[in-house]
Amino acid sequence: MPVQLIPLDESRFDAWLIATRERLIRLRQGSRMLLGDDAVAHADAFLAELLPDGWATETSLILTIADDGTEAPGEIGTVWLAANDGILFVVDLAFSTAPDEGQRDELFDALTALVTRQGVHRLSMALYATDADGHAFLQGRGFELASMQMLLEPLPGRDVAPRVQLRRMTPERFRTFAAYSEAAFADDLVASGRYSAEAAATESHRQMTLELPDGVDSSGQMLFTAHADGDEVGILWLGERTRDARPHVFVLDIEVAEGHRRRGHGREIMLAAEQAARQVGAGSIGLHVFGFNAGAIALYESLGYRRVEQRFLRSV
Structure with missing residues (x-):
């Protein structure tokens, strides 16, 4: 049986939330987009905004990624989704076991099928620079760059005076x-x-x-x-x-x-x-x-x- 997406059981929500919070903080700090307590505060505000009612938040869908077709069947991660203005957003994609290319293909197929069932026509995903698993999932699957955040740090000591x-x-x-x-x-x-x-x-x-x-x-x-x-x-x-x-x-x-x-x-x-x-x-x-x-x-x-x-x- 190919990779399946199964709704996260409510009894597991608190553990998922703790793990997801730690991951979001780590990604922010690792990319250096946000540092120290800034990364913590941003992650906490992000979770509070997108999950105001916790597991019961109607605008979010948290799924486990299950693969029973391998020699060691079981879960290989979770995916958190939210829909808005005709777009299904992959808010977070976390693998507990590094997937192979076949599993990434099957996960992509499962997500696109879900997009169709939800009646939307676009799939969006934001990735921090250090999220190697996320970038590997998107590679070669027709995603286009929509926007990015960039950082110059530290400011270089340029010995050039601007001409403006x-x-x-x-x-x-x-x-x-x-x-x-x-x-x-x-x-x-x-x-x-x-x-x-x-x-x-x-x-x-x-x-x-x-x-x-x-x-x-x-x-x-x-x-x-x-x-x-x-x-x-x-x-x-x-x-x-x-x-x-x-x-x-x-x-x-x-x-x-x-x-x-x-x-x-x-x-x-x-x-x-x-x-x-x-x-x-x-x-x-x-x-x-x-x-x-x-x-x-x-x-x-x-x-x-x-x-x-x-x-x-x-x-x-």
């Missing part, structure tokens, strides 16, 4: 920036395949309001226009964060203006971002980039950013 100048964004410029940035981010969410147009507009507005409640004067935000040879060539939005109790900066938006692209300004703005991060005492910079933006990914990797978490998507 950052200036604090004016209230007048902020008004046009905010409208454009919110609309562009919604478009990117749709292009990534993870959101419908309506859901993307809602999510983009939510994030803009959360980050910039007081506009250009919002606390913990650094909004710049970038200038070269007397012209505005782009914008840069940095959020001040903490990471392992130390200052950290996150790139919330970077844009090179039309008419000024393919001249190296994107790289120069990112170099200027490093200087801005140092000025607030940060030793690391994080960012999010969509998978379709191959040029930006290549730029960031050339500057030393590494992938710490990736989200993949597959149509079924």
